[in-house]
Structures are given as C-alpha cells and as structure tokens.
Amino acid sequence: GDGFRFAGKLGHTVTPLKPSLIPFVTEETWVKDLAGLSLRNVDVSLWKHGKKLASQFGEMLFTHTGVSGPVILMLSSQAAHKPKWEFPMQLRIDLKPALSKEKLDARLRRDFEKYIRKEAANGLKDLLPQRLIPIVLDQAGIAAACPVNQISREQRQDLVDTLKALSLTVTGTRPIEEAIVTAGGIAVKEINPKMMESKLVPNLYFAGEVIDIDAFTGGYNLQAAFSTGFVAGTAAATKECIPCEN
Numbered sequence: 001g002d003g004f005r006f007a008g009k010l011g012h013t014v015t016p017l018k019p020s021l022i023p024f025v026t027e028e029t030w031v032k033d034l035a036g037l038s039l040r041n042v043d044v045s046l047w048k049h050g051k052k053l054a055s056q057f058g059e060m061l062f063t064h065t066g067v068s069g070p071v072i073l074m075l076s077s078q079a080a081h082k083p084k085w086e087f088p089m090q091l092r093i094d095l096k097p098a099l100s101k102e103k104l105d106a107r108l109r110r111d112f113e114k115y116i117r118k119e120a121a122n123g124l125k126d127l128l129p130q131r132l133i134p135i136v137l138d139q140a141g142i143a144a145a146c147p148v149n150q151i152s153r154e155q156r157q158d159l160v161d162t163l164k165a166l167s168l169t170v171t172g173t174r175p176i177e178e179a180i181v182t183a184g185g186i187a188v189k190e191i192n193p194k195m196m197e198s199k200l201v202p203n204l205y206f207a208g209e210v211i212d213i214d215a216f217t218g219g220y221n222l223q224a225a226f227s228t229g230f231v232a233g234t235a236a237a238t239k240e241c242i243p244c245e246n
Contacts, residue, residue: 003210004185010201013187015212019179020080021221023068024091027169030135034062037131043097044071046079046170047090054078057097067091067168073180073217076173080183080214093166095128095136105160112148112156123148127163136162181221185212195235196228203239205232 004014038061045055060069079085096104107127115123121144124133134144140162142155151159176182186206190199198204208225215221 003206007186007206007210010198010204012190012198012200015184015187017176017182017184018080019173019176020077020183020214021073021180021217022076022173022176022178023063024066024072024076024170025172025174026066026091027088027171030138031062031066031168032064034131034135035064037062037129038069039093039095039129039132041097042071043094044075045092045094046075046085047092048085053082053085053089060093065174066170070217077183077214077216079173087170087172089170091168091170093168095132095163095166101160101164104163105156108156108159112151116149118148120144120146120148120151123151136166139166180217181214182209183212183214185210188212194231195239196232197235197239203236205236207232 004017008014038059040059041057042060043055043057044060046053054075056071056074058069058071060067060071062068079089099107111126112123114126120137120142121133124136128136136159137144140155140159142151142159173179188211191197191206191211192199196205196207198206207228209221211228213224213228215224
C-alpha cells in the first residue's frame, strides 16, 4: 500500500480500494465437505432481491470457506465495481446449463429407470460428482437412502430445480490481502496515458496495479502491468529532466 500513500501525500486522488479477483465466502458450511471439488461448464449467477445481477459460464471450485475458480473471480471483479451490490447476495449454480428443465427431467427418468433398484444417491452417479450428490439431494429434500422407485414426480421436479439453481448465500469475500488484484487506486484522469507521468508532479510515473485499472482473470492484469511499466520506464529514461537547484 506504500504507492497509494506516496501518491496521496503528493496530492493525487486515490479512489476507494476493494478486493478484485477474489474468492467468495459463503454462509453455508457444507462447502467444506466439497473443498477441492472443481466443476466445469457450469453457469454461475449472482442475485439480489430476486434480480439477477450478473452471470458467468465456465469453471468454479469449492473451498473450505466458500467458492473460487475463474467464474467466481470474474463475478467478484464485477461486484468490486458495483457499489450497490451489497452483501449478502445469492449465488446460483446451474449444474447442467446445456439442458432445459424438460430435457434434464427426461435424463433423470432414464437414469432412475437404469438404477431403479438402487438408492437415490446411486441413481445420480452418472450425472454428478460423487461428493456433490448428497448435497444436491439434501437441498432437494430427498433422503440419500430413498429408493429410486419411491421418488415421486414432485420430488423429481424439486431435484431438477436444485440442479438448475443450487443456491449459496455469499456473505462477503476473503480479505483484500488474498485478492489477485486490487480495484481502485490512483485516478487515471491525473495521469498522462502517453507517458504514464503524473499530471500533478513532474517526473513522477505510475505503472501497474497502483493505478485505478483492473480487469478480468486471464492475463489481462499482467499485460496492463507490463504495458504501463514499459511506457513509464521508456518515458522516464528518455525524458530530459531539469536539474534540481541546490
């Protein structure tokens, strides 16, 4: 944080700092049972008061305190730039985004017919990772030991709804010290973009995360650091400075 303090003392505006590209913390403790489990090709969305705020498709990861992974990091980046997106928020995971509810129900009926003499926990082994099955069944209100042939149509519909929107309550993020990047920083309007030189203090240059710039995961923040560093370094090295008076 030294760069922000130096800039502030020299008269620069430092916009509020927030963690970006950071795991979410959830209220539900069952995530601990899934810690380390990665889900691919899922659609994850953030909701507040019944309104969808944002969604991302891709890979996510369960942790001991909540959720992480590329889609979660991107959602956290969006949240960092939306002051009105206050926690708690609801996180919904569509475990089978490629299937409509009707097609998913048909898939369940086929699997249940295949495992008709098994318990519910075994009836989903072709559809979900083993560790996730008891969580999904519990959220759907179906006992893991319930025989497949005793699952009612209504229970199956509840299961479909859960598979399309497995819900978690996001209470916040991990500490800012654990963030991959920091949102906020030295105001860009006070920096000359051609040289990365301060508009307020001659011969003062800025680069990288200290500036109020950040992006999604995928190497974009590294590229921003490399590019602004190159521009600042080149400009500082080639500028003819005015000697200081004794």
